[in-house]
Amino acid sequence: MKIHEFQAKELFRKYGVAVPRGGAAFSVEEAGRLAAELGTFPVVIKAQIHAGGRGKGGGVKLAATAEEVRQFASSILGMTLVTHQTGPDGRLVKKLLIEEGLPIEKELYLSVLPDRGAAKIVFMASEAGGMDIEEVAAKTPEKIIKVYIDPLIGMKGYHANELAFGLNLAGDQAKQFTAMALKLYRLCVDYDCSLVEINPLVLTKDGNLIALDAKINFDDNALYRHKDILEYRDLDEEDPFEVEASKYELNYIRMPGGNIGNMVNGAGLAMATMDIIHQAGAEPANFLDVGGGASAEQVEHGFRIILADPCVKGVLINIFGGILRCDRLASGVVEAANKVGIKVPVVIRMEGTNVEEGRRILDESGLNLITAKDVSDAAQKIAAIVKA
Amino acid sequence: MSIWVDRNTRLLVQGITGREGRFHTVNCKNYGTNVVAGVTPGKGGQDVEGIPVFDTVAGAVRETGANVAMVFVPPAFCADAILESIDAGLPLIVAITEGIPVMDMLKVKNYLKKSGSRLIGPNCPGIITPGQCKIGIQPGHIHSPGHVGIVSRSGTLTYEAVHQIQRFGMGQSTVVGIGGDPVNGTSFIDCLSAFQADPETLAIIMVGEIGGSAEEEAAEFVSQHVTKPVVGFIAGLTAPPGRRMGHAGAIISGSSGTAGGKIAAMRQAGITVVENLGEMGAIAKDAFASALSGVVEK
Numbered sequence: 001m002k003i004h005e006f007q008a009k010e011l012f013r014k015y016g017v018a019v020p021r022g023g024a025a026f027s028v029e030e031a032g033r034l035a036a037e038l039g040t041f042p043v044v045i046k047a048q049i050h051a052g053g054r055g056k057g058g059g060v061k062l063a064a065t066a067e068e069v070r071q072f073a074s075s076i077l078g079m080t081l082v083t084h085q086t087g088p089d090g091r092l093v094k095k096l097l098i099e100e101g102l103p104i105e106k107e108l109y110l111s112v113l114p115d116r117g118a119a120k121i122v123f124m125a126s127e128a129g130g131m132d133i134e135e136v137a138a139k140t141p142e143k144i145i146k147v148y149i150d151p152l153i154g155m156k157g158y159h160a161n162e163l164a165f166g167l168n169l170a171g172d173q174a175k176q177f178t179a180m181a182l183k184l185y186r187l188c189v190d191y192d193c194s195l196v197e198i199n200p201l202v203l204t205k206d207g208n209l210i211a212l213d214a215k216i217n218f219d220d221n222a223l224y225r226h227k228d229i230l231e232y233r234d235l236d237e238e239d240p241f242e243v244e245a246s247k248y249e250l251n252y253i254r255m256p257g258g259n260i261g262n263m264v265n266g267a268g269l270a271m272a273t274m275d276i277i278h279q280a281g282a283e284p285a286n287f288l289d290v291g292g293g294a295s296a297e298q299v300e301h302g303f304r305i306i307l308a309d310p311c312v313k314g315v316l317i318n319i320f321g322g323i324l325r326c327d328r329l330a331s332g333v334v335e336a337a338n339k340v341g342i343k344v345p346v347v348i349r350m351e352g353t354n355v356e357e358g359r360r361i362l363d364e365s366g367l368n369l370i371t372a373k374d375v376s377d378a379a380q381k382i383a384a385i386v387k388a
Numbered sequence: 389m390s391i392w393v394d395r396n397t398r399l400l401v402q403g404i405t406g407r408e409g410r411f412h413t414v415n416c417k418n419y420g421t422n423v424v425a426g427v428t429p430g431k432g433g434q435d436v437e438g439i440p441v442f443d444t445v446a447g448a449v450r451e452t453g454a455n456v457a458m459v460f461v462p463p464a465f466c467a468d469a470i471l472e473s474i475d476a477g478l479p480l481i482v483a484i485t486e487g488i489p490v491m492d493m494l495k496v497k498n499y500l501k502k503s504g505s506r507l508i509g510p511n512c513p514g515i516i517t518p519g520q521c522k523i524g525i526q527p528g529h530i531h532s533p534g535h536v537g538i539v540s541r542s543g544t545l546t547y548e549a550v551h552q553i554q555r556f557g558m559g560q561s562t563v564v565g566i567g568g569d570p571v572n573g574t575s576f577i578d579c580l581s582a583f584q585a586d587p588e589t590l591a592i593i594m595v596g597e598i599g600g601s602a603e604e605e606a607a608e609f610v611s612q613h614v615t616k617p618v619v620g621f622i623a624g625l626t627a628p629p630g631r632r633m634g635h636a637g638a639i640i641s642g643s644s645g646t647a648g649g650k651i652a653a654m655r656q657a658g659i660t661v662v663e664n665l666g667e668m669g670a671i672a673k674d675a676f677a678s679a680l681s682g683v684v685e686k
Binding site for chain 1: 463464487488489490491492493494495497498499501513525526527529530540541542543544545546547548551568570571595597598600601602621623624625626627628630631632633634635636637638642643647663664665666667
C-alpha cells in the first residue's frame with residue numbers, strides 16, 4: 001500500500017525524524033492559510049499523488065509571496081499531473097502539501113527496506129541525493145552505500161556509523177544522522193514498511209539534517225496489524241475497477257489499453273495467460289487471479305468486473321482446477337453470465353479436478369461459450385476474436 | 389529415489405483442525421502419504437479422521453516420530469508455527485499459508501539459516517513425489533511417477549507443466565513448489581542441486597516469474613553445476629512495473645526483475661526456454677529426448 005508524502009511526514013514526526021514545517025491543504029484557501037501560518041517565504045507547494053517525478057511534471061512550485069501561493073495552489077489543484085510513474089493518463093491532483101522552503105547546503109539520499117535476496121533489512125545511502133536512485137545505481141553504483149542488518153539482531157550503532165561516515169558527515173551532522181537512521185529503522189520494522197525513502201535528505205545551510213521528501217510503502221500482508229495505516233488509504237489514487245475488486249478480495253489489476261479480459265486461478269498461470277493473449281496478437285485488459293479457494297460468488301463478481309470494462313472485446317477464462325474445482329467455476333460463470341448478460345465472446349479452457357462435470361454444466365447452460373481444449377487452442381481462439 | 393519426500397516420510401500437520409488444514413490433510417492421506425500427527429494448541433487429545441492431535445510440535449514428534457511438518461496455520465500466527473517446528477528439530481517444513489508478513493519471514497529465514505531445517509514455501513502448493521508422498525494442496529491425480537524434476541514459484545502453473553508433460557508420456561520424480569513470496573525457505577538453486585544429485589531425476593523443468601533475481605542466480609548455477617537438460621519458463625512478460633501481480637514476490641521494481649532479463653539469463657546458461665506456455669510439453673519432449681531415451685515411464 002502506498003500513502004501520500006504528507007502522511008509519510010506525519011509518521012516521520014511521530015518518530016522524531018525532522019521534516020520541514022507545513023501541512024496538507026485541500027483547497028486554495030487552506031493553502032493560503034497554511035502559508036500565512038508558516039510566517040516565512042519562500043513556501044513550497046507540492047502536489048500530493050501516489051507517484052514520483054512530480055517536480056518534472058510541474059507539480060512542485062516555490063512561491064515567494066502570498067499571491068504566488070494562491071496562484072500556484074489554484075493551478076496545481078485540479079491539474080492532471082503526468083509523470084514517468086503515472087502513465088500517459090496522469091493523475092488528478094486533489095491535495096497539496098504546503099511547506100516552508102529551506103536553504104539547502106547539500107542533498108543526500110537515504111532509504112531502508114527489506115532486501116528479499118539477502119533476507120536482511122538494507123539501508124541505502126548516497127551523496128548523490130535528489131536524483132533518480134535507479135539511475136545512480138546503474139551509472140555510478142560506487143556512489144551508493146549499502147548496510148545490511150540482521151533482523152534478529154536489529155540495528156546497532158555501528159551500522160549507523162558506517163552510513164554516516166560513508167556519506168562524509170562529521171561532528172554534529174553525523175550525530176543527527178545516526179539518530180535519524182535508528183529512528184527510521186524502528187519505523188520500518190514497527191510498521192512493516194516495504195520501503196521508507198527520503199530523496200532528498202537535506203543538510204541545510206544552518207547545519208540541520210531534514211527529510212525534504214518522504215515516501216513510505218507498506219507490506220499489504222501486514223496491514224491487518226496496522227489499522228492506523230489503513231486510515232491513510234486514498235481511493236482517489238486507485239483504479240475504480242480495482243477498488244470494486246478489492247471488496248471481494250479478488251486479485252485484480254487493470255491493464256489500460258488492453259482488449260481481452262481474462263480470469264484465471266493462480267497468480268503464475270494468470271500472468272502466463274496474459275502473456276499468451278499478447279503472443280496471440282491481442283492485449284490483456286487485466287490481471288485477475290480468483291485464487292485457489294474461490295467461491296461461485298467471487299467468480300461471479302470477477303466476471304462482472306471484467307465485463308464492466310468497456311475496452312474488453314472478448315474474455316478468456318483459463319482454469320486449472322486444483323482446490324478450485326472446475327464444476328464450481330463453471331457454476332459461477334453460468335450464474336454471472338445469466339445475471340450480467342454477455343455481450344462479448346467468451347473462450348473457456350478448463351482442466352483438472354472435476355473437469356468433466358464443469359464441461360457438462362457449461363454445455364447445458366445454453367450460453368454461447370467457446371470451449372478450448374488446451375492453452376494453445378485458447379490463444380488461437382482469442383486471436384480469432386480480435387481479428388474479427 | 390526422489391528428493392526430500394518419499395515412502396518413509398512421516399507427516400505432521402500444523403493447523404490440522406482448521407477448514408483448509410483438515411481438507412488437505414485428508415487428501416494427502418488418501419493419496420498415500422503417511423500422516424502421523426496433527427498439532428493445534430489447545431486441541432491435544434482430539435483426532436482428525438483418526439489422526440491424533442497434539443498441543444505442541446515437540447510433543448507430537450516425541451509421540452509419533454514425525455519427520456516432516458506441513459503448515460496450514462493462518463498468516464498472523466504462521467511464522468510462530470514455523471519457528472516451533474524448527475525448534476522441534478524437524479528436518480523438513482512445508483508451509484502452504486499465503487500472506488505472511490515479510491518482516492516475519494525475514495526473522496524466520498535468518499533463524500532457519502542457523503538451524504538444520506529446510507523450509508519449503510511459504511505461499512506454495514507443496515511438494516509431491518508421485519506414487520509415494522504428497523504434501524500440500526496439489527491435485528494428486530494429475531501426476532505420475534517418472535524422471536522429470538519440476539521446481540516452480542507458482543501453483544497452478546506447476547500443474548499446467550505437469551499436465552503438459554504427462555500428455556507426452558513424461559512422469560515426474562519430484563515436483564516442488566517453492567512459493568510466490570519474496571522471502572522463502574528453499575530456492576531454485578537448492579532444488580536444482582538436489583535434482584542434479586538425484587539419480588532418479590534425468591531432466592528438469594524450472595518455472596519462474598517476474599520479481600527478484602532468483603531465476604538469474606539459478607541460471608548461473610545451471611551453467612556451472614547442472615549437467616541434466618533444463619527447460620525453463622518465465623511468467624509475466626506483459627506485467628506492468630511496480631504492480632504486485634497476485635504473488636507478493638511478483639513485482640518488477642524499477643528495471644530489475646523483468647521477464648526479459650530472466651529469459652536472457654536462462655538462455656545464456658544453456659536452458660531451453662519456453663516462450664509460449666502452450667508449447668511447454670512439446671518443447672520438453674524434444675529437449676529431454678536423449679536424456680529420457682530408453683527409460684520406461686509408468
